[in-house]
Amino acid sequence: MDTDYKYEPKNGLTRWLDSRLPLMRFTSEHVLQFPTPKNLNYFWTFGFILTMCLVTQIITGIILAMHYAPSTLLAFDSVEHIMRNVNYGWLIRYIHSNGASMFFLAVFIHMFRGLYYGSYKEPREVIWILGCIIYLLMIVTAFMGYVLPWGQMSFWGATVIINLVGTLPLIGESLTQMLLGGFAVDNPTLNRFFSLHYLLPFIIFGVVLLHIWALHVPGNNNPVGLSVQGKQDTVAFHPYYTVKDFFAYTVFLLLFCYFIFYNPNALGHADNYIEADAMVTPAHIVPEWYLLPFYAILRAVPDKLAGVLLMFGAIAVLFFLPWLDTAKVRSGRYRPVFRYFYVLFVIDCLILGYLGAQVPEGIYLFLSRVTTIYYFAFFLLVLPILGRIEKMKPMPIGISNSELSRDMVAAE
Amino acid sequence: MLKLIKIKSLILIFSVFFVLSNEAYCAGGETYDLIKPGFSFEGPTGTYDRAQLRRGYQVYREVCASCHSMKQLAFRNLSQKGGPEYTEDDAKLFASEYTVIDGFDDYGDSVERTRILSDRFPNPYDSKEAAKASNNGAYPPDLSLITKARSGGYNYIYSLLQGYGKEIPEGIEISDTLSYNPWFPGNGIAMYQPLYEESVEYEDGTFASIEQMSADVTAFLAWSAEPEMEERKRLGFIVMSFLIIFALLMFFTTTRLWKDVH
Structure with missing residues (x-):
């Protein structure tokens, strides 16, 4: 950017180094002063x-x-x-x-x-x-x-x-x-x-x-x-x-x-x-807790291969996220409908994690199917469609003006 | 500040979630609540009761050790800090009650010598097969880590030891080689009732009820699974105290630094 x-190298030594290995320049421009x-x-x-x-x-x-x-x-x-x-x-x-x-x-x-x-x-x-x-x-x-x-x-x-x-x-x-x-x-x-x-x-x-x-x-x-x-x-x-x-x-x-x-x-x-x-x-x-959501997705499907593909698909879909979300507005703050779907998605992931530790029978199996469907629907349906039809909230004109505008939004 | 609260609540939600998901595995198959007598080593400052660990070792030595190994323990552990803290001489004496085959002499014959501090606890059986053969095909598990290796931890061990001699509820079939124990998954356990009133005669004169022996040996097993516990909590207190003070200082530094940024 x-x-x-x-x-600016300050003395002879740093000037000498800067023209050979600009380490100080790099640190200064990309860490300290970035x-x-x-x-x-x-x-x-x-x-x-x-x-x-x-x-x-x-x-x-x-x-x-x-x-x-x-x-x-x-x-x-x-x-x-x-x-x-x-x-x-x-x-x-x-x-x-x-x-x-x-x-x-x-x-x-x-x-x-x-x-x-x-x-x-x-x-x-x-x-x-x-x-x-x-x-x-x-x-x-x-x-x-x-x-x-x-x-x-x-x-x-x-x-x-x-x-x-x-x-x-x-x-x-x-x-x-x-x-x-x-x-x-x-x-x-x-x-x-x-x-x-x-x-x-x-x-x-x-x-x-x-x-x-x-x-x-x-x-x-x-x-x-x-x-x-x-x-x-x-x-x-x-x-x-x-x-x-x-x-x-x-x-x-x-x-x-x-x-x-x-x-x-x-x-x-x-x-x-x-x-x-x-x-x-x-x-x-059972796997470690951080893999439980994926484990739940795997076991939500009666077919072994389909389960495995869905489990890998749950991670693969993340790679396409930049093109699945069609909204031009970046921040969820100005997307009133997206916010609800987003919160639901976070809860969905937590429930998937909980279900991953349960025996997939009865209500647990049913719930894991519902949550798996929503997991994929969020990426494959909600994000592509919502971006086209959602009415965004008014946005500030710049970062420095954002405080003022946010108050305006809240007052609405 | 509001943002900070948001983050904290998020962290809280996540940690509650861990605990919940963890509890969930522990619940597997148990229908009876565990007996929780409240041990001295519980809580953030709890320590082992030395006298209890020593009684517990006596119960292990005189009862459990006839079938169960504790291969991770060496006799020197008995005298180390944070454990039963026997004197080194006492620990040596315990070790000398057992022998070990240690290498060969110049004629190629194996050499048997008495155990020393650096030797491990002896294994009651020469092989897993021998252990199974003596126990109706069931393998008596090694007890070194048993309180960490069972869901429910030490309370499960404590409950299990007292779960004998109970009436078998209707509808439950227990085969002849197994004993009924409500706390054991499946209710049929291959271990016969190990403890009876006054199975041991305590050196410190404590009356050896089943409850007392169960608590004592459980404490001993909890120590053997986590011999570092006292040191861990002690160090934890120092680290947490430092971090809390340091976090406060960092908080004030951050607020001061950002005061003029609008």
Whole structure:
């Protein structure tokens, strides 16, 4: 984005460096002085929070890998070794396991924010798509990570999910063989999952850099959804947003630390403290909470292949969102009818999550079908049609005038 | 400020949602409410009762250990901080009651020696098959992590231990090799009633009722599943206190900084 601010090297050394590796220029223009809309609310702090989540997972993960043994004979005991014998091993492992949950919590808020304020709309389509790729990679990484402790839910979760992959036409069989490395979930599976679980976060890191790069071309969207018109609409990223983001991150850490220190196993499943046993199937096989909505969609369909396609479709549809939503107005604030459908969609996702943990019978099955239909209807019917017929609320003329105009809207 | 409240309420909604979805799995198949006696280690500041852990170890050693292993525990754990906190000499004495096969001598014969602090608790059976053969085909689970490995946690273990000797309700069939226990999923458990009044004679003179022994051994198992708990809560208090103060400072900094931006 065009900025009035240009970096000027102050002394000989920085001038010398600037003409060879403009690192200081880059930091100054893209971090410190980066012009950011001044009206961002706290939902915009989750980008920073998510970056911190990724860094936390990578650092704790590297340390865990120093003590973990990726073998079916040793994995479970090596995790207990970390919990009992490694200095502060329990802390590192609880940060990592709860960190995955916090990462997903933050990414859900981040995505719902993007959805409400139209952050995927022209010219930010690529930012959104890169975000979807990150989300997909996160799901794969989390799934593989959950297999590593080699508990009952690790083993049976992996068995169920890899079976599902096998139902896919054409690629199913060879993909299953590549994931398993044998005929069933066993040592080769665990080994490759460990290897990939270590690799994928760095790929996520790379895509995050692209995500931020793409963000820095048009700059941030904002609650009113209007483009920045000039200097009066922005503040420098530092200190304004560094401080605000860090405050939000501290509050986020309070919730994170509550789980780590006072309820570290609340988000996990008891069965994962039983060592994997191929001869004993748990009564209910359920994934981690952050995958439950997709699990509910999968089980809402009587046909296995159709269920799998719908489950993948639930993520695939996100990639097309920029073109499915036909409304030119970005922010949900000025879309009175969209707001209702949006709130309903958030509730729908929460109910799907709840249903994912229930046995799909009777009322639960019926509800999961209704909520699955609404999930897809929101993207495939509501957004394309609503954008054409909805009567928008009057909008402010610019970011700096938005306060005044919002009062006007409220008074109506 | 309003925006802040919005975020907080959102976080609250999400966390309530986690807990709900989590409770949902715990509910699987249980029809009886768990007995919750209220243990000393509950709550954000709860700690283990040393005397109770020691009584619990005695119950494990004299009753449970004949069938159940605790392979994650070493004798040195008995003297570490945050546990039963026996003296090192006492822990050594406990260890020396058991032997272990440790390598070979110069003639290729296996060497048996008494256990030392660094050795794990002994396994009552040589193999899983042997364990099954002695128990009507059921495998007595390892108890190291049992309170974390069952939904309902320590309250489930406590309830289960007291669930014997009850009248079998009509309509429930329990096979001859199983015992009726209302808290066990499916109600038929392969473990026979393990505790009877005065199954052990407590060293500290406490009367060994079934309730007392159940509570004591449950506390011991809760410790063995989470030996880091006391340290975790202690550290948690420091971290949370710091974060609350730091969050306040960051809040004031943010408000001050943004005061002049309109």
